[in-house]
Amino acid sequence: MLPTCSILGGPIEDERVFDTADYEGAIARWCPGCGDHAVLTSMQRLLAAEQLAPEQTVFVSGIGCSSRFPHYMKTYGFHGLHGRALPVATGVKLHRPDLHVFVVMGDGDCTSIGAGHWLHAVRYNADMTALLLDNSIYGLTKNQTSPTTPQGHASNTQPRGSYLPPLDPVQATLGISNASFVAQTAEWIPAHLYATLQAAYHHRGFSFVRVLQRCPVFMPTLFRDAMRTPDAIQMLVHDDGVAVPELQKLYRNRLVHDPRDLDAARRLAAESEGIRLGVFFRDETRAVYDDIRHVPRRTAEERVRLLNEELDAYAI
Amino acid sequence: MIASAPAQTERVAAAYRTVPVPLHTVEIVSDSGEGAQKCAQIFGTVSAKMGNGVWTVEIIPAEIQPPARSPAGGSGNRIRLGTGRVTNWGDDANLIVAFNEQVLLGRHSLGALAADATILLDDSWATHGDPRIREQWSQAMTELATREYRVVPVPIEAECLQVVDNARKGKNMFVLGMLCWLYDRDVERMHAEIHNTFRSKSEQVHATNLALFERGRAWAEANLDVRYPVPAEPAAEPMLVMNGNQAVALGAVAAGFELLAMYPITPATSVSHYLGNIFERFGGVMHQAEDEIAAVGVAIGASWAGRCAFTVTSGPGLALKTEFLGLAVMTETPLVVVDVQRGGPSTGLPTKVEQSDLLAVLFGQPGDAPKIVIAPSTIEECFHAMVTARRLAETLRAVVIVLTDANLATGVQPFPRPQLDVAWQGAPLDLGPVPEGVRPYDWDPRTGLSRRFIPGQPGGMHTLTGLAHDENSKVAYDPIVHQRSSTARSRKLAVLQQMLRPPEVNGEPEGDLLVVGWGSTRGAIEEAVERARAAGHAVSSLHLTFLSPLEPGLVEIFGRFRRVMTVEINYSDDPDPFVPPSHRRLGQLAFLLRAQTLVDVDCWTRVIGEPLRPASILRAIHSRLPDGGAA
Numbered sequence: 031m032l033p034t035c036s037i038l039g040g041p042i043e044d045e046r047v048f049d050t051a052d053y054e055g056a057i058a059r060w061c062p063g064c065g066d067h068a069v070l071t072s073m074q075r076l077l078a079a080e081q082l083a084p085e086q087t088v089f090v091s092g093i094g095c096s097s098r099f100p101h102y103m104k105t106y107g108f109h110g111l112h113g114r115a116l117p118v119a120t121g122v123k124l125h126r127p128d129l130h131v132f133v134v135m136g137d138g139d140c141t142s143i144g145a146g147h148w149l150h151a152v153r154y155n156a157d158m159t160a161l162l163l164d165n166s167i168y169g170l171t172k173n174q175t176s177p178t179t180p181q182g183h184a185s186n187t188q189p190r191g192s193y194l195p196p197l198d199p200v201q202a203t204l205g206i207s208n209a210s211f212v213a214q215t216a217e218w219i220p221a222h223l224y225a226t227l228q229a230a231y232h233h234r235g236f237s238f239v240r241v242l243q244r245c246p247v248f249m250p251t252l253f254r255d256a257m258r259t260p261d262a263i264q265m266l267v268h269d270d271g272v273a274v275p276e277l278q279k280l281y282r283n284r285l286v287h288d289p290r291d292l293d294a295a296r297r298l299a300a301e302s303e304g305i306r307l308g309v310f311f312r313d314e315t316r317a318v319y320d321d322i323r324h325v326p327r328r329t330a331e332e333r334v335r336l337l338n339e340e341l342d343a344y345a346i
Numbered sequence: 347m348i349a350s351a352p353a354q355t356e357r358v359a360a361a362y363r364t365v366p367v368p369l370h371t372v373e374i375v376s377d378s379g380e381g382a383q384k385c386a387q388i389f390g391t392v393s394a395k396m397g398n399g400v401w402t403v404e405i406i407p408a409e410i411q412p413p414a415r416s417p418a419g420g421s422g423n424r425i426r427l428g429t430g431r432v433t434n435w436g437d438d439a440n441l442i443v444a445f446n447e448q449v450l451l452g453r454h455s456l457g458a459l460a461a462d463a464t465i466l467l468d469d470s471w472a473t474h475g476d477p478r479i480r481e482q483w484s485q486a487m488t489e490l491a492t493r494e495y496r497v498v499p500v501p502i503e504a505e506c507l508q509v510v511d512n513a514r515k516g517k518n519m520f521v522l523g524m525l526c527w528l529y530d531r532d533v534e535r536m537h538a539e540i541h542n543t544f545r546s547k548s549e550q551v552h553a554t555n556l557a558l559f560e561r562g563r564a565w566a567e568a569n570l571d572v573r574y575p576v577p578a579e580p581a582a583e584p585m586l587v588m589n590g591n592q593a594v595a596l597g598a599v600a601a602g603f604e605l606l607a608m609y610p611i612t613p614a615t616s617v618s619h620y621l622g623n624i625f626e627r628f629g630g631v632m633h634q635a636e637d638e639i640a641a642v643g644v645a646i647g648a649s650w651a652g653r654c655a656f657t658v659t660s661g662p663g664l665a666l667k668t669e670f671l672g673l674a675v676m677t678e679t680p681l682v683v684v685d686v687q688r689g690g691p692s693t694g695l696p697t698k699v700e701q702s703d704l705l706a707v708l709f710g711q712p713g714d715a716p717k718i719v720i721a722p723s724t725i726e727e728c729f730h731a732m733v734t735a736r737r738l739a740e741t742l743r744a745v746v747i748v749l750t751d752a753n754l755a756t757g758v759q760p761f762p763r764p765q766l767d768v769a770w771q772g773a774p775l776d777l778g779p780v781p782e783g784v785r786p787y788d789w790d791p792r793t794g795l796s797r798r799f800i801p802g803q804p805g806g807m808h809t810l811t812g813l814a815h816d817e818n819s820k821v822a823y824d825p826i827v828h829q830r831s832s833t834a835r836s837r838k839l840a841v842l843q844q845m846l847r848p849p850e851v852n853g854e855p856e857g858d859l860l861v862v863g864w865g866s867t868r869g870a871i872e873e874a875v876e877r878a879r880a881a882g883h884a885v886s887s888l889h890l891t892f893l894s895p896l897e898p899g900l901v902e903i904f905g906r907f908r909r910v911m912t913v914e915i916n917y918s919d920d921p922d923p924f925v926p927p928s929h930r931r932l933g934q935l936a937f938l939l940r941a942q943t944l945v946d947v948d949c950w951t952r953v954i955g956e957p958l959r960p961a962s963i964l965r966a967i968h969s970r971l972p973d974g975g976a977a
Contacts, residue, residue: 055809056820085804088651093812100809101821106801107809108650110643111673117640121647121655122801124631125605129651129801147643150636328629330602330771336628337599337766344592346395346585346760 048081050074055104063250065217065243066096066163072224073103073132076231087130090119092144094136095170095245096163113144116151116160120319123156127320131158138168141177141199152206154319155236159227162199162238163217165245166252173248180252199240200310201299204292210235210316212295213272213309216242218257222265222307225272229309235318242305256305266298266308363572368429370529370576371436371460374521375422375453376445377414378407381518386423387758388543389525392535393425394587394760397580399432400425401869402589403957404756405453406697415471415479420449424458427529427576432759433724433869437961439463441528441574443521445502446471447486454490456956462494466524468517469499498570500524505565509557519555523562530575533563584763590728590754594684595620597732598656599628600764602771603682605655607633607644612696613752614658614686638666642683646670649680650810651801652775654739656682656732661690661703664710671745672711673812675835678743678787678796682735687751687865689955698955699753701865702916704934707747708894714832716839718742719894721749723868726761727891728754733770740772742838743798749893751915753866753957780806786819787831794837839895846892848899853879853886856906859970861887862947863913864935867958871913874963885967890935896942904945911948911970912936913963918951 053074060066077087087105091097093112100107106129110118119133140148140162151160167185168174174187178199182191203212211233215226223241230237244252256262260280266287267273278284287294289312298306328336374389376382383404390402405422412419426436438460444450444467453459471483490497506513506520519540526536540555588596595617598606606625608618622632635641641657648655659667664685674681687703689695707719718738722731728750735746780799786808788796796817799806814822814831822828851860852872863871868889878885886907890897904910914933919925932940933949940947950966952958968974 083804084807085802088801089809090647101811103809104807106799106807108647109809109811109813110646111669111812114639114643114670117635117643118647118650120633120635120640121605121607121644121649122651124633124644125648125653125655126651126801146636147640150640323631323633325626325629325631327604330768330774333599333602333628333771334766334768337596340596340599340624341586341763341766344586344588344596345763346397346581346587 044083046083048078048084050078052084053077053104055100055102055107058102059098060095061246063244063246064095065165065241065245066099068217068220068223069161069163069241070099070102072220072227075224076227077105079228080231082130086128087132088122089132089134090115090122091134092136092139093170094139094168096134096136097139099134113139113142114147115139116144116147119158119160120151120154120156123158123320124323127157127324133158133160135160135162137162137164137166137176137178137199141197141202148203149206152203152236152238153208155208155210155316156319157234157236159230159237160239161227162240163243164199164240165243165249166196167245167249169245169248185248198299201296203238204296204299204311208316209238209311210313211237211309212311213238214240214242214307215272216253216256216263216305216307217244218253219277219307221274221277222272225274226309229272233312234314235316262304264304264306266306266310268309270312271309362570365572365574367574367576369427369432369436370441370574371424371426371439372525372529373405373422373424373439373442373453373458374525375405375420375442375449376517377449378410378412378419378421380421380445380514382422382445382521384543385518385522385525386425388522388536388539389531390423390425390758391587392531392539393427393529393576393578394585394758395535395539396532397578398576399428399430400587400758400760401432401435402426402758403435403753406756415446415448415482417448417452417455420452422449429577429579434873434960435757435870435957437959442466443525444468445517447483451486451489454493459495462496465490465495465497466500467497468502470501470503472499500565505561506558509561510554516554516558519558520562520565523559523564524566526559527563527566528570528573530573581760581762585760586763587758587760588725589756589758590722590725590750591616591686591756592620593725593728594658594732594748594750597729599625599630600729600766600770601733601736602653603656603732603736604630604653605633605645605648606630606657607635607641607648607655608658609635609638609641609663611638611660611663613688613755614660614663614684616755617658617684617686638663639670642667642670642681646674646679646681649674650677653772654680654682654736656684656736658684658686660686660688662693664703664706668710671717672713672715674745675711675715675717676812677810678798678835679810680739680743680798681745682732682739682748683745684748684750686755687749689953695955697752699751699866699957700915700953700955701749701751701867702934702953703749704864704893704916705937707749708938714836716836717894718744718746718839718842718892719749720746720892721865721890722754723865723889723891724761725754725757725759729764736772738842742842743796744838749865751866757866775800777802779804785817786810787815787817787834789817789831789834792837793841794834795841796834843895843898846895846897848903849888849890849897851886851888851903854884855886855903857884857886858908858972859883859885859967860904860907860910861885861913861963861967862890862910862935862939863887864890864893867913867915870958870960871963873960874967877960877964878967883967883971885971893935893938896938900939901943901945904943904947908972909948909970910939910945911950911966912939913958913966914949914951915953915958916951917953918949
């Protein structure tokens with residue numbers, strides 16, 4: 031494993047070997063049964079499998095239960111503002127393309143207060159992995175309706191049931207120009223979760239992964255039927271998508287879906303019945319913002335010389 | 347002033363007087379889109395290059411395409427020319443060139459013209475085919491006749507039509523030629539500057555521009571009976587001439603910034619127009635974000651992951667950035683924000699100057715969010731403020747706000763060419779391992795300073811958080827940590843305060859009245875104070891550059907004057923029987939100074955969408971002097 035650091039000017043010899051414990055930060059304070067735990071474990075496994083140097087890895091989050099994620103990793107982390115993880119991550123990647131950037135958001139974070147940034151981050155297509163940990167409810171602030179709350183579900187803010195049909199984040203993301211990787215997985219199927227995170231990490235560009243999750247306190251029964259009846263879940267399978275051979279026996283409701291087919295992806299995402307997991311869309315050919323905006327760095331001396339030339343245009 | 351019939355083009359040699367003047371103020375106003383601003387920019391630049399002192403102010407309508415021939419829709423510039431240094435836009439225009447009588451009325455009704463101003467006015471409207479226009483013209487003449495103006499009709503349109511088919515596209519170059527003769531400007535420099543301004547245009551356009559310019563010059567020489575050369579004294583040292591936003595952009599390069607994230611907003615945007623064009627050559631990236639919030643978020647993310655980044659904005663954008671500014675303070679992420687102030691609140695006066703954001707930048711965050719605030723007072727200081735700001739932001743892990751304004755942003759002024767220093771660029775990123783035992787917020791209890799860890803540094807892994815946190819950047823479940831960390835963040839300002847020098851008093855160190863200002867009003871305040879002193883009054887002035895922390899020694903300085911007042915471009919109640927003194931709302935600096943010094947600081951402020959005039963300040967000074975200023 032030879033991690034590179036562009037700022038130090040080339041590959042550095044690194045003989046360290048990392049295991050999952052090397053990525054463990056503080057003890058997670060999420061509720062027992064919270065879906066966030068599974069994502070954390072999967073992520074630590076992924077980083078160990080990929081042997082990412084902890085100091086070269088950055089987790090950016092917003093505010094909410096899921097946004098405590100970086101504290102529980104032993105990498106660099108930025109636990110910022112509600113809804114504003116994506117601009118911070120964009121700044122990190124623009125300035126330091128050598129870093130591995132992950133973004134962790136909740137459904138309130140990404141699809142409500144930060145929805146504008148979501149749309150534009152998809153369009154920028156900067157090279158990062160963005161996770162939407164979607165439990166369809168506000169947990170940290172105690173049981174308020176989120177944009178992904180099922181219609182009719184009662185909460186503290188909409189006690190007679192939510193008024194509107196939920197926003198589908200996968201469908202929305204697939205509608206945004208320049209989307210390059212859109213996938214959906216579920217926290218209670220760890221093998222699929224891991225394979226999806228891995229595929230997202232390996233995609234060069236903005237990888238958007240919606241993770242379906244339970245909130246054991248405020249949304250405990252949301253996926254009860256899907257968990258009891260595997261056939262309620264349709265697995266999107268393809269050689270270019272997520273392949274999880276060990277799940278084939280349990281999940282027989284499979285659909286071969288070519289992730290290069292955007293029209294088919296949009297049709298599948300628009301289906302109102304059932305749950306589909308897998309890679310909806312992937313296009314490696316889309317231009318990556320940090321590549322487009324890559325500018326060769328200048329030394330201080332070069333900058334001063336060039337600035338003196340520029341000032342000549344203003345000389346009296 | 348007319349030496350012969352306007353239509354006559356044959357030159358009448360030596361039929362004019364030459365009246366050298368040490369200081370003259372000229373305005374050029376047109377409908378929007380007729381190019382008065384281009385004309386004025388070239389005139390101002392050439393004058394600066396000849397060695398004159400120059401201060402220019404844009405006259406901008408709020409609309410992109412205001413109706414033609416409307417008093418509020420006039421677009422152009424005021425240029426104040428001097429033999430010596432010019433520090434402000436002066437009082438009234440001595441001469442105005444107007445492309446129609448309606449935009450002229452706009453300036454007249456704002457009191458922009460001197461009582462004896464000379465008016466060069468396109469008279470084609472007098473005989474226009476539309477009877478309503480002829481009626482408007484004659485009404486305007488009646489109104490102008492109530493003053494002592496000298497109105498000189500000029501056949502601008504007719505003359506231009508000799509060269510071009512569409513006079514709207516040519517009047518500005520004709521007028522430039524006229525002004526070139528009138529003020530005895532260097533013709534060669536004029537030609538060069540016209541060429542430079544339109545360098546992206548075709549040879550054909552260039553030839554047309556020169557023909558129009560020469561026609562204007564010839565017309566003036568043949569028809570005008572007086573010219574006002576403003577003698578120039580070329581500076582002994584190399585000089586530059588530019589506007590404040592160009593100075594901010596070039597200062598940012600000199601300061602070693604490598605990333606600007608912004609969202610378009612008047613009057614800050616031109617910084618990004620310029621850097622968008624040149625920044626990549628310097629290894630920099632100019633990112634136009636999806637909104638004001640994202641712009642500051644990108645800058646903070648970049649700053650956290652590397653060298654300090656910056657953002658530029660104005661009032662409404664500053665309001666949107668509020669939460670992120672609090673985060674940057676809380677996480678001690680270096681950040682520089684340039685706030686080009688305009689009239690507010692809300693959308694306010696987008697193109698007009700105001701100094702109304704001082705309290706917002708100081709106190710705009712919920713919670714205690716100490717920031718460094720500096721206010722350049724000249725174009726030159728706009729350049730150097732960027733170097734200071736980056737250094738302070740990185741050294742103190744702090745947010746630095748640079749408060750400029752619309753007057754500085756668009757005003758053009760010459761200043762000594764900075765001797766660039768490689769050290770201004772700051773140190774390259776050090777990604778060496780974090781020493782054993784050092785914590786992410788190892789606050790020095792005396793200074794509040796701590797060492798910043800940057801992603802990529804082995805051994806430095808931690809999660810930065812906007813939650814109250816301890817020295818290890820762990821979320822503070824023990825509330826006493828919040829007292830300790832708040833003290834550390836505040837202590838950094840105390841450290842900076844002790845490094846600042848007391849400000850210098852302009853004038854005698856004691857007297858009856860001290861006028862205190864900040865930002866772009868410096869030149870106008872000092873000119874007013876000098877006039878008051880010349881009239882025998884014991885008046886001095888003080889200009890503050892650091893507004894947070896405040897410069898030291900203010901209590902001692904204020905104590906040597908019988909009265910202290912601020913002069914600012916923001917709202918305050920005028921002394922009024924309806925408002926008891928205890929409840930009078932004060933200018934923003936006055937509010938701050940009273941709180942910090944316990945001195946009974948008075949204020950005089952205006953929010954009329956233009957820079958302050960020395961004569962207005964002088965009247966305010968008189969009103970505050972013990973004897974009402976009757977010397």
